[in-house]
Amino acid sequence: MTQPQRIEADVVVVGAGLSGMIAARTVLEAGLVPVVLEADERVGGRILTEEAIAGVPLDLGAQWIGDTHHRMFALAAELGVETYPQYDVGETSYDLVGTGVLRENDFHDRFGDELVALEHVLRHLDELAAEVPPDAPWQAPHAAEWDAITAGAWYDTQGLSVVARTLLEICTVGILAVPTAEVSFLHLLFTIQTCGVTSELFAESEGGAQTTRFVGGTTEIPRRLAALIADHIVVEAPVQTIEHSPDGVVVRCRGGLVASGRHVVVAISPVLAGRIMYDPPLSGIRDQLTQRMPNGSAMKAFFVYDSPFWREDGLNGQLISDVGPARMSNDTCIPGDDHGVILLFLEGDEARTAGRLPEAERREALTAELVRHFGSRAAHPEYYVDGEWSDRQWTRGCYNANMGPHVWTKYGSALSEPIGVVHWASTDTATYWSAYMEGAVEAGERAAREVIDALLR
Numbered sequence: 001m002t003q004p005q006r007i008e009a010d011v012v013v014v015g016a017g018l019s020g021m022i023a024a025r026t027v028l029e030a031g032l033v034p035v036v037l038e039a040d041e042r043v044g045g046r047i048l049t050e051e052a053i054a055g056v057p058l059d060l061g062a063q064w065i066g067d068t069h070h071r072m073f074a075l076a077a078e079l080g081v082e083t084y085p086q087y088d089v090g091e092t093s094y095d096l097v098g099t100g101v102l103r104e105n106d107f108h109d110r111f112g113d114e115l116v117a118l119e120h121v122l123r124h125l126d127e128l129a130a131e132v133p134p135d136a137p138w139q140a141p142h143a144a145e146w147d148a149i150t151a152g153a154w155y156d157t158q159g160l161s162v163v164a165r166t167l168l169e170i171c172t173v174g175i176l177a178v179p180t181a182e183v184s185f186l187h188l189l190f191t192i193q194t195c196g197v198t199s200e201l202f203a204e205s206e207g208g209a210q211t212t213r214f215v216g217g218t219t220e221i222p223r224r225l226a227a228l229i230a231d232h233i234v235v236e237a238p239v240q241t242i243e244h245s246p247d248g249v250v251v252r253c254r255g256g257l258v259a260s261g262r263h264v265v266v267a268i269s270p271v272l273a274g275r276i277m278y279d280p281p282l283s284g285i286r287d288q289l290t291q292r293m294p295n296g297s298a299m300k301a302f303f304v305y306d307s308p309f310w311r312e313d314g315l316n317g318q319l320i321s322d323v324g325p326a327r328m329s330n331d332t333c334i335p336g337d338d339h340g341v342i343l344l345f346l347e348g349d350e351a352r353t354a355g356r357l358p359e360a361e362r363r364e365a366l367t368a369e370l371v372r373h374f375g376s377r378a379a380h381p382e383y384y385v386d387g388e389w390s391d392r393q394w395t396r397g398c399y400n401a402n403m404g405p406h407v408w409t410k411y412g413s414a415l416s417e418p419i420g421v422v423h424w425a426s427t428d429t430a431t432y433w434s435a436y437m438e439g440a441v442e443a444g445e446r447a448a449r450e451v452i453d454a455l456l457r
């Protein structure tokens with residue numbers, strides 16, 4: 001991965017996240033020569049694993065796959081990365097709308113009727129989402145109506161009790177990483193449709209999106225993928241300008257590196273793609289789209305203990321709360337290792353507020369929340385780390401890009417439509433599990449296919 005000043009390739013790929021590397025690998029397999037230009041000093045983008053304690057990899061970025069993430073299972077198998085199931089034994093701990101801490105069974109006993117009503121709303125969401133074409137949401141029969149309101153506004157009309165509405169908000173923010181008041185209802189339905197049904201999105205077991213983890217941490221996937229195409233990756237090469245014409249592209253990086261090719265695949269989130277200078281300028285609709293697709297706000301905070309003590313009390317390490325700065329948690333222990341690991345999520349407004357506090361203050365508030373739910377042993381972690389993604393220059397927020405009202409219907413057609421020899425990848429352009437690693441792979445394959453079709457067919 002040395003940095004020459006001029007590179008000739010068939011296909012220039014911007015970004016060595018999963019999507020860009022899959023695009024590069026796919027065109028390479030078709031007999032074309034790619035070069036991937038990566039701004040950061042590492043590959044992997046929104047996948048980042050830290051291992052401060054030997055044998056305890058902590059996924060500060062992507063962590064899980066689910067049963068219908070077929071491309072990711074195949075990729076892991078191909079790369080020799082083993083998987084294991086997410087721990088899910090015991091009760092979840094709840095504290096919503098002033099009840100105080102309640103164990104799952106007590107919570108269900110107390111709010112059974114409200115939860116049944118919530119189930120009905122989720123089934124209704126599934127029915128509406130089924131009407132949304134994932135490759136053209138603006139063509140849904142009620143697209144204009146659904147794109148005119150926010151997901152939150154729709155939720156508010158469903159007659160849910162306060163506890164059910166709060167739970168629905170927490171689950172949805174857990175997916176979108178922004179409050180539902182900021183997201184178009186059509187965008188929510190699109191998100192559900194690309195994943196199947198709400199139960200796949202929200203559940204941690206039985207077919208949900210968070211059932212399976214990677215041995216060694218998720219970073220094993222980009223690390224091993226990068227090794228397969230190492231001769232074609234240049235790191236510390238932030239792309240600044242893309243000159244494009246029917247004859248090809250010239251891509252200029254900060255630091256002077258210039259790569260030329262016949263096509264370019266831009267495999268970064270839309271908002272970052274909009275910060276590159278294109279010559280000639282792209283269409284107004286494309287630029288206006290990238291002005292309107294902000295990334296969400298989320299951070300993960302890990303507490304590592306000498307043992308998973310909560311399991312002794314019949315708890316599964318999950319909390320759902322509207323009290324402290326974290327709305328949810330997970331038991332993310334490593335099989336075969338004695339440590340206990342709890343992961344807390346700060347998403348949407350919580351990431352925006354607590355995420356900006358000094359780390360010590362944030363850690364203190366999170367510790368207090370863990371003590372309330374899991375007892376006094378939670379006060380003494382052996383290790384703590386958290387990670388804020390909007391501070392990262394080459395990510396600027398996560399988990400993905402969202403659309404507010406009117407964006408899909410007025411600008412959405414410009415999301416993945418190639419402009420001449422310029423193609424778009426990244427999970428944010430996917431039609432299957434958009435926002436997830438699975439979507440990153442799908443989008444990378446799709447963009448590579450466009451290039452292969454143009455150059456070889």
Ligand SMILES: Cc1cc2nc3c(=O)[nH]c(=O)nc-3n(C[C@H](O)[C@H](O)[C@H](O)COP(=O)(O)OP(=O)(O)OC[C@H]3O[C@@H](n4cnc5c(N)ncnc54)[C@H](O)[C@@H]3O)c2cc1C
Binds near residue numbers: 018440
């Ligand atoms: C905290 C967190 C938790 C997540 N949890 C999960 C999960 O459990 N399961 C799941 O499936 N998904 C999860 N995701 C989402 C998942 O990480 C992404 O869907 C996926 O990694 C996106 O890959 P990508 O290649 O599309 O984009 P990215 O990973 O963003 O890759 C883009 C790359 O382009 C680079 N880049 C940016 N600008 C430039 C430029 N100008 N020039 C050159 N290079 C540039 C970046 O450095 C980056 O390497 C999570 C994400 C985060 C952040």
